């Protein structure tokens with residue numbers, strides 16, 4: 001079975017790529033995953049409630065509904081979708097091979113749009129209160145009415161934590177940043193911005209050990225890891241900024257990635273180091289990580305693949 005174009009993933013990047021490739025008559029085959037990397041088909045937006053910043057929906061739209069619509073549009077434009085997870089690929093020879101269960105699919109070109117997964121703390125109370133005051137994306141959720149004028153807590157010590165804490169000062173009345181060491185990993189400029197903001201207080205050597213609340217978050221049990229002293233910190237919101245893991249393990253190191261595991265693409269394109277293999281969305285973007293930027297790069301990947309196929313098939 002030789003496919004023109006296999007798309008791996010099912011978030012905004014994969015579906016936008018499928019819409020463009022379908023309209024270009026490439027008859028793309030999508031493997032949308034079956035709870036791949038712990039995320040339902042449809043991607044990260046299936047784990048959120050309201051999306052207010054995706055253009056075209058002035059009243060906002062529920063994340064799962066937005067993804068259902070993208071999926072329907074992919075099919076209408078000519079994509080075929082299989083609810084299966086790609087376990088492995090062989091990119092060493094052309095056509096490429098894609099391994100899915102007992103099937104092996106040959107592909108002239110591949111678009112990788114497998115996204116990234118926000119790391120969780122896995123502390124007590126987290127599962128109960130996930131999306132009831134706990135979020136892994138301040139830029140996505142911080143502006144929701146739920147968090148307005150609340151005491152908010154951010155956990156992390158990198159650039160994301162610094163950026164998200166600063167961003168949240170627009171909405172929260174006070175931001176606590178919990179840092180597990182006595183130093184930040186964030187760049188100097190971000191550190192300075194953080195430290196000069198009067199709404200932000202850094203709690204050094206501090207770890208969260210439990211999230212409190214029943215229907216919504218009311219606070220955290222925190223621990224000073226130097227003195228081992230525990231106390232309750234009252235809060236109306238908690239944001240994790242402890243890093244993301246790009247979903248690339250199925251590639252088994254066959255594509256060039258940066259030191260944090262994100263696929264490297266040639267600047268301004270979706271080209272990887274392997275001709276005929278393209279990457280789009282969060283799996284190659286640790287900076288913007290938004291639905292609209294993922295969709296934009298999905299469009300680029302389809303156009304790049306179309307150009308490649310016109311010369312190679």
Ligand code: FAD
Nearest residue numbers: 009011012013033036043044086115140281282289290291
């Ligand atoms: P993803 O959405 O990450 O989807 C990738 C998909 O690929 C997943 O379904 C995964 O299971 C699948 N997959 C992985 N490996 C395989 C495999 N081997 N085989 C097959 N399938 C595989 N952005 C906004 O713009 N606005 C928001 O309001 C917003 N809210 C958010 C709220 C939350 C809680 C989170 C976590 C993120 C939010 N984001 C928001 C960010 C946005 O969801 C992401 O930037 C966007 O979904 C990235 O899209 P993507 O297409 O790269 O991949």
Ligand code: NDP
Nearest residue numbers: 121156157158159160161163180181185241242243244286
């Ligand atoms: P990083 O991996 O850089 O930082 C993660 C932070 O979370 C670290 O401080 C780490 O602590 C902390 N952490 C990890 N696990 C835990 C845990 N279980 N409990 C408490 N703290 C924890 O991730 P980022 O998302 O911040 O950044 C990723 C990349 O993206 C970086 O290269 C960054 O520079 C870049 N970026 C750039 C931005 C910009 O320039 N505007 C904005 C956002 C990100 P410790 O330090 O102790 O390991």
